[in-house]
Amino acid sequence: MEPPGGEQRLQAAASLKAFMLRNSTQSNTNLYEHLTQLLIKVMDERPENVVDVIGDMSREVKRSLFEDKQSTLRDLPLTTAAELLAEEQRLLFSRPEQTDQEEELVEIPLPNVSEIGFYLEQAGVGLGREEMQKVFLALKQLVDSQALQHCRLWGKILGTESSYIIAEAEYREGADEEEQSTEEAAEEEEREAAIEENEMDPLPQSAYKPLPVVPKEAIGTGANKCVYYVCKEPGLPWVKLPSVSPAQITAARQIRKFFTGRLDNPIVSYPPFPGGEANYLRAQIARISAGTQVSPQGFFQAGEEEGEEEDEAPRDNYEVNADFEGVPVTEMVESLSTWVHHVQHILQQGRCTWVNLAVKPEEDYNEEGEAEEKEEEPDEPEPEVGPPLLTPLSQDAEMFNIPPWSSKISSTLTSQHALAILRSNLWPGAYAYACGKKYENIYVGWGLKYAGEGYSPPVPPLPEKEYPSGPEITETLDPSLEEEQALKEALEEQEAAQEEVDDTDEEEEEDDD
Template sequence: MAGVDEHQIRQSALWGHMTQVLAQVIRERPANAMDALSAASNHLLSGSAVPPTKGKMYVDPRPTARAEAPIDSFTSTRWAANTNTALAPPRPPRRPRRADGENDEEEEDDASANAGLDGQPRIDLADHPGTLSDVVMEQQYFNMVGLGLPRVEAYRLLVGLRQLIRSEPLSSVRFWGVVTGSSYDYYVAECQVDAERMQENAEMNGEGDEEGGMEEEEEHAPVSKIADVLCTVARGRLARRGPRPSTPAEEAGTGLNAMCYYASTSADPTTWTRLPDVSPHHITVARALRCRFSGNFDAAVHGHPRFMGSEKHYLRAQIARITSACRIAPVQTFTTEGAVPDAEEEEGAPAHPPPTAVPAYSVVPPLLPQEMPDEEDTDAIAAVQAWFTGYSKEELMQTKGWSHIAPSVLSCGRVTTALAEEEEEQEPADGEGENGQGDGASASEPPPPPEPEMVAPFLCDISLDAPLSYSGHSRAHLAAWTFRKAYEVEGSQTSVYVAKSLRWPGAATYAVTTTGRPGASYQMMYYGTGLKDMQGAYYAPPLPAPCCHEYVEAPGEFDGQWDCTIDEELRYAPPPPRPEAEEEEDEEEDV
């Protein structure tokens, strides 16, 4: 054929199909090879040696060149590509520049190869890997008691987390859990930011130069952009409508914002979105709402009271609430200082039990790992007997065997009390009296400080959690936690315990212990709707606040009176006017 070369013919679909047909005929060696060509062609195209005689309604009866791709084929292909990218070995470090100027051309070639499409150097964080938890092994422990994710899904999450820690300046990444939604589910990762890597990224990207350029552009902006600037300001003011939050938010790296969280959807678990830091307003409003998630980060949260933010802010608030209430560890794993106020003990008096409630903390007490006591110090070993022996006496099947390792959230939406603003000193107002001397105005006395909120002490046992009560249940109160022990082979020294929360269904923590070895390895995970248990009650949104009085009425100011009758109107009516003739006679008499 004119205009078609041999290479195009060999790359065509017809050439490939005929090659497969001839290969099948040669492999099977039928008696009549010429008649078998048609049957082999039909078998390769439609899966049947006999061509279809009657097609389906509204379907093209002609055989297609290839079968339809499976539903999950594109997903598997994308996962395979991401796996190769995430698990690729790190690049070797670049060679330092020599003083004599040799290998300049090679270094220039390396720099051009490492540069991105925009000319900026690519950020290669493979030389600074962070700590990544083993998601596959963690889910295996949960699978022992019927919880957790399947093995294939856990492996995919491991690939996605591996890609996250390489692309973001993070020092540690842990799989937090799954929050189900109507359209997609959220996969949440708990991370800790690495300050050194963040500074390196800022230097490589030149953020300082960009900020300076932005300031210069705004300062010398043309007049044609004034409308765009005004629209941007108006849009920002419109988004800030609503009640102004009075409680200041906690700084990044402290309190509820001590860790940062990334989330991805089940549609593409390799694309991660950083969730914003939580604010006290989001916590307090989320307590009054009960909205299910949709799987869209930018979806609006409808309800009363109004939630100022999108679904990603609501997701971050629920994550903070669940983490604060359900992050537990085996008892005696950590120690702290200053969690309980020191009490003066009298000599010879019996020791008082630890308090069940303490005033809210202004600073979160430090969380210190348990130190190995001296083997000869019997008193030190007795204080941490359960931890030292590896919880060999089934301590992890009781509420006293677990302790909270996260601070409680206060009613204001913080874990620490907000510092009161310093009151400005009021200067005395000078006024002249009758004697001409100025009398200083007496300063008003400040109001008494409010009583501190009482919370459970830091690192307290989960036995102090309020029990659950369901109407109509045979038991008046149910413990907030339930425990299970995984099956173990006879003679095995390793045991797996799991504690599940009933107040937040879906929150679970496993602990792996070894007989004779101090301590235990543990990890927490959540898999649920992100909503708190209602204890059998129906949700009812809070009522709106009562209407304010627009005007304070004085007593008797707007009292109604009866209308007067016709007789009363005639009694007080003015007399009728006199006729004109009588008026003229009166004037003549006067003259």
């Protein structure tokens, strides 16, 4: 056969080019443009062994032409939560631009959290070295921003969504002015609203007198002796918890609720809790502190104040004993008498100091200056007295047939460098250690007290009884017509008899005259 001529070759080339320019139904591209882009890529890059990598280069050319018109995948977030937290924590490790050497040598009112973490690690508790270092820097940031006199790591309470890192600080004079002014403003607004409502639509006055409200302890005393700040993670803002009231402590003893990690979360429970999660958290902190804050015997001594001997109220102040030389570790492990409570006990009233609710501050006087007569008041209740401050742990009562405390030594191999470790069985998560002249308390748990093998919520109260039925409140039936006629005749006879008696009396008086 003879080879095709020139015209046939042109026709064949045109037909082949038309075939190569035909677009694909899948990728909407054609072979001619693909080969052109592939040859341009080969000439630009000039790779070695091009025949071996021509397939990969072809796939790269196809991939570069792909356009994602519609994707079912989720858009990746620009920044994750971990990145945002790392950005917040980065500020903890930054130093001020201008710092004097004299300022760097000034002691801060903060214990060595790294050293405390080292001892807690030997006790098998704590938050870990990395988190403890972050907490140390966060506490330093809190001290600098709030100008606190003393601050320490109280512990960590776990939650279902996030946890609370809690810092305990000493009360500063004047720190409660803002809080008290806020509470007084809220009470004044409620009082004005009630007055306006009564003026518009006066309601009938009820003779019911509610039970007296147990007053809240002043800030800096009792359950409100210390101030507490919380944050969710080191580096996030610190939030100051409000002061606790006796009603909140009493209600917290009757409910069991897990924390969510949101301070504004409402507490739905029975009996109802007066406040939100921030108030419930503060009440649990007060209860845990009163039951688990312990120290070696002799480390603190009762403070002396003028006129304190005449006052029968329990002492709430103590000071560090400068002559304390420490207690041997073996002795602290074997006997609970070497440990004492240095936080006041909370009474059943919800306060650390009992208050007599039957005493009225002022008496009512009439215009002549004499005291008005009052009904006989019942006998005054017997004052409740709790254990005094610095009471040994050996006097703690058992619950659910288990000892309230468990003690052990950190290491039996190197006992000369070991620690005495104390664990609370009533508040799981509360630990204390002591070594020489050093000791510390920490709580890491869910913030709930041990309730025995099983917890049963309280039974609702019985329904109120119906009002008594008697003739003075019972509605009588309407009389019939015959009964009304008989009653009318009887009344007429009584009136006639009475008139006859009156006439007879008048006649006798006239005869006498």
